[in-house]
Amino acid sequence: MFDFLSNDATVRVIYIWCAALCTLGIYSILYKENKVYRFLEHLFLGLATGYTISQTWTTILKPQWWEPMTNDGQWWWALALPAGLLFYMVFFPRHAWMSRLIFGFFFGAAAGRTFQAFAATYFPLVKSAVNIPLMNPPEASMPGAYWLTGTSAILNNLLFLAIVISVMVYFFFSFEQRHPAIRMTSRFGRYTLMFAFGAIFGSTIMARMSLLIGRMFFLIHDWFQVTVLGMKG
């Protein structure tokens, strides 16, 4: 009865039709929420949860816990199960506090990792921030440099420093920014932030449009032309 599932061509036609209907149905929310979108939303949530369950077993529990315990004889992994059961103590009001033991472990582990994460992430940033000489910049002696290169490099470096200072001043909370110099610096910082956020906005739009183009290509080429009309791919 299910032999058609072993035929690649049949399976391909089925999943392309399903994919096309899913795509069009999701886009219907752009008009307004409707039963088709609601059906696909619940379908998506179910499929995603099923996928998460399978991934949790096949990529985490099976290779890292079950197989070392049962195949490689590492019996001590059995202790992980009672530890994992601590999560489920929330269902017992008298023992609900015990779930905080394992959550505390996770909070502590996350916190303990922060030191290494801080050094790995922010130290290189500070290092790059200080490598901006305000005199005799290296750009002035690079191939292709002309008479203004040195001056423009210095001005760029000054601007870099000014922006770092002004944005950091903007984010000071513990004193009133009443002095005109501090207020101006803070306002310059805010305007610079808007410039930066506009840049991020502009650079992201193209990437998002390319995703839309991808879906449109699927609908027009893979589904309509190849599958519906039977044109060659």
Add this chain to the structure above:
Amino acid sequence: MKHATWPARIILLVLSGIILYAILSARRGKKLYLRRIPGLNAIEEAVGRAVEMGRPILGSIGLGDVDVITLQALAIISSVATTAARFAHRIVLPLRNAAQVPIAEEALRAAYTAGGRPDVFNEQDLPFLSGEQFAYAAGVAGIIQRERPAATFLFGTFYAEALIIAENANQVGAIQIAGTPSTTQVPFFIAACDYVLIGDEYYAATAYITRQPTLLGSLIGQDIGKMLLLGMIILGVVLVTFGSPFIANIFGDKDLETFAAYFRAATGGK
């Protein structure tokens, strides 16, 4: 940097010491000032609007795991919940990570109890949706369209789904307050939301809302830490200008052999 260099040990211990000292000072009763953060002043207004319109409040603590950012988001939403509890008002908080479910349930239950209305808390208002990014977004979009919240609070780690959630909330006319350390999503929140907490304001939020001495002290400590880093950057630029990469070497990822080596640029193994 996988392991600390000596400068990293000193800098991190100094920063930690400053923060802890500030916390302890605040707990001893030291008076502390906190400048205005507009987005946070709007929380009561947003909750009040939801109560008047009789529509629920929607919250999201983002896509992070059980980490520092998500816990901070949950702390902010809990503060909102305490305010909402005073008016016996619902908060719907769809969740993305399974481990967040009991933490969020306990946090909101405690918040509603602190607000005097533990009976209003309903576990079904904290549904686990999915661990997948866009399945979560689809679920939240659907909830927003059906529940039609009057106010949304979006705090935590967000990625591309931020705009899906925020724009759907705009379609139903919700007032929106958002905050995320994910700087790539801040521009979209600025475009879609009424109030946005940018960068460090995110971490100032709980201190601002609760005025708890520990949190205020921590914020003061953070400010001093940032001043220290800023001072080091300025000093570093001045030193590099005069040919000494001292600060750059301190923030490098390797220990140098002698203290004097930190003042010199690395030149072909010398």
Add this chain to the structure above:
Amino acid sequence: MGGFFVPKQGAELWAYIIGAFVVGLGILYALSLTPKSLRKTLIAGITFLGGLFFALEFFWPVDTAGPMAGKNFLTAYIKPVSSVTTILGAFALGLGLYSMVSIHGRAVAKRRENWGFSAVLLGAILAMAIPAIWKEYDKSPQIAGFYRIMYDGGFNPLNATMFSIVAFYIVSAAYRAFRIRTVEAGILLMSAVIIMIGQVTLGQLLTAWIPNENFSSNFRVENLSNWILTRVNSPAQLAISLGIGVGTLATALRLWLSLERGAFFDEEL
């Protein structure tokens, strides 16, 4: 006999596994007897120990030469401890599943309004999870074909479509945000437009007539766009990042040392 903490085999292995599980349950029972006055201390202790391992592994000096170069005595345990946290985190999936199944299961059982959608959700969980796990053990083409329909016909296109829908929302968000009402909105708009124009060939054609050398090259839109990204955006992002970093460090310290405050942390146990 061999050592205690060595791999076992056969019936002896299962005896040790069951024994370890029972011992684990015994530890849970002993923990449940903790008096109320000691509970917060116990939680604070475990929180501290959880963080101490990673903090110590980072701060402890490493060997500079020999087989342990670049490592200290704790480095070898990073992978197993990280494995433990990953595995324990995986066990938490049941919490989310319980939440989902109880909400939608009750809706189906009590035939609440729109219970059909809840039934779809529950059915989809099984339709995806079962073949996805089954195909690991049974390589039959029917299972693979069914999984392909679920994945390539359902999960994948739904995911990709939701991602692509952001493009529509970007346009609507930009339309609303860029009705210039403030100086800040104007700056955001100007910056975004320059970046967008600088990234597309059509936009670059606008200033293609300007020589791409010396001072005049600064006025070509792609160079202007690049300048904004590297000279304005970069330092601003750096400054924001440093603030966030210090904020994360402070929050982490409060969590690690159990100094955090809030309804969740102040609750009586």
